[in-house]
Amino acid sequence: MNTIATSELFWVILAGYVFFVLGAGLFFARNNQSTEDFFFGGRRFSWWLIGMSMLATGVGSHSFAKYASKGFEYGFSSTMTYMNDWFFMPLLLFGWIPIIYYMQVNSIPEYFERRFNSTVRNLSTITMLLYLIGYIGIGLLALGSLLQPILGWEINTIIIVVAIISGTYVSLGGQTAIIFTDFLQGVILLFAGLLIFGLGIAYLGGFDFFWSNLSATNKLPLADFNSPPDFNFVGIFWQDGVVGSVGFAFMNQAVIMRFLASRSVIHARRATMMNVLVFLPIGTVAVSNSGWLARAMENMTPGVITDLLPNGSANGVFTVVASLVANSEAIFAFLVAAVVAALMSSLDSQINASAAVAVNDVYTPLSKNPSEKTRLRVSMFTSLLVTFVGIQAAFLFAQYGTIYEAHGAFHSVVTPPMVTVIFLGIFWQRFSSRAAVLTFVLGAAFIFLGIEYPQIFVQPFSHGIEYVEAKPWSYIRALYNVVACTSIGIIVTLLTSKPNQSHYEQIKGLTLWTIKGGPTFFKGSEVNENAGSKITFAGDMIKVVDDSYNKIYLPADLMKDLGAKEGDFAYISDTRWYLGGIKSTHAYIGKMSSSNKIEISKNVQNHGQFDPSKKLFIELEL
Amino acid sequence: MDLFSHSWLPFMYQYGFGILIFGGGLFAVFKAYGGKEFWNQYKIWIQILIWGFIYVSSIHLLMTVSALNDYPQLYLVILSLYIFNVFLLTRKIT
Known part of the structure; x- marks a missing residue:
């Protein structure tokens, strides 16, 4: 395997940078006194800190590997789903955020218990842990892919080393460490992303060369409507743009914890808005441009990039481009360090979030009034445990081909039942506990049927996308899964009797239609x-x-x-x-x-x- | 080369569904918070929400026109839009 040559200076800069960022986070976290501090940072942070740390959580994880590799293959359309989040903003800013903040919902499963019953909570806990551990696995795999061109090690070895460092750090630091590290990371990530773009343009000989070496299709912001099967607009719109975006904003525990760490609902709203409209567009360019540059370089001189990719996999394209365009080893080390720390800052959020769900929704209900000290200790131990399980998930995803497809397949299968129950739960007061349980159970059954018999179940939703035996309709199946789950939820609710008045009293403040009085519920x-x-x-x-x-x-x-x-x-x-x-x-x-x-x-x-x-x-x- | 299925078709599909999701959400929030009362209390937020929709769709629109007509200068318009957006959000929302 080809590896990129590096000297001691590179490793000193890389290690120094990672230790500096993580050390800064731990410094701010030294006052963790309770699980409230460990998981929610004491609910006191300003919008700009939350907004930037949300960017680092969302963008930092698998994005550098995922979007840069598709950028290399297809051009600007690699990031087409980054701009879809705004469609959901009215519901997020004025529905979901006030509900979780004012009703002091600490986790999605807890919301489900209050909105429905304990069975729904248990089902959602399993789904949520699967979702978060999947995210950890993808993050670890992404980091392994980016470091492989430099280290030349087996990807599994890199995954284990990174997991040990991240797990230990989160176990000690908690949410405050994460917010501060992520803020720092967010700023550096944007800077590093734009720096590589600037260096790349200079390397190519100016913007005109960059532009003229991309084809018209490379420059279009959206992919072709329904082809090829591994990267088409309509499938990715439903899988990443709709299910992925809703999943990230409404059910990702790490993001929920950011909202809850805000000093008020206004700050949480402002952080979200700034994140989507101001930080994310730059983040989009930051994570993808190495792929676009690689495409222009490859079009200019065939083989210049592909010859350097380990095993021909485009997942490591960022590292290859950084090594080519950086005019000194120090800059190359900085670019790689920024991405490594970005990935770790994403991993830490997901590890902390998984531990929060495990402690709040598994350990606490099972144990009898554990002391705050015990809960804090269990939180730290659980952070290590979920990291270990995340390593197994990474090994599994490593067999899937590209990270983009692995993430897409994972999202389209795990997310729909949960997203459907959250949405129907928030917006339809009549949506009952029985319907929620059946949405999970029958939804999972229909998703399984879709996997087993795609030509019967998924085909009607295929929008003309070609059938591929090995990975049949891996993106568009998200639409089928959502339609199946939503139909089950609606049909069961309509077929069962209307809940009585006491039910509506019980769920006050937990739906869009009653959250207007949220501040009063919160204050008492x-x-x-x-x-x-x-x-x-x-x-x-x-x-x-x-x-x-x-x-x-x-x-x-x-x-x-x-x-x-x-x-x-x-x-x-x-x-x-x-x-x-x-x-x-x-x-x-x-x-x-x-x-x-x-x-x-x-x-x-x-x-x-x-x-x-x-x-x-x-x-x-x- | 016919690029319709690579440009305007996905654009129309995305913003067709986008306007349904966004508009439906805004309508639901209006109803839930009591119409006029919501407007009076959150006027600036509603304006920013609508602006955000126009802003993101304009970026995709300009990128598409730029690619189809080989006209990179339109990226300067996108950059201006971004700067205006930063100014608007940091000044107007408090």
């Missing part, structure tokens, strides 16, 4: 009409009092300035915006303080870590 009383008001004060005005509540006690004048009442919900933070909320927390307003100091419970100080020499502010939230 009416929202203060002065919500949004803010006061700033010197940090030395704070006095920590020894009580176990999560409260702040304001003097009369500040209470009046803020327009606050006892029981209101407030956000207290350091005024330095660039901290992104690391020194902040939420607390309830307690009785009026008898002194002229702002008294805060020990608990509030422990979470906020306020510095008495710095200015702080309190914002009335609800």
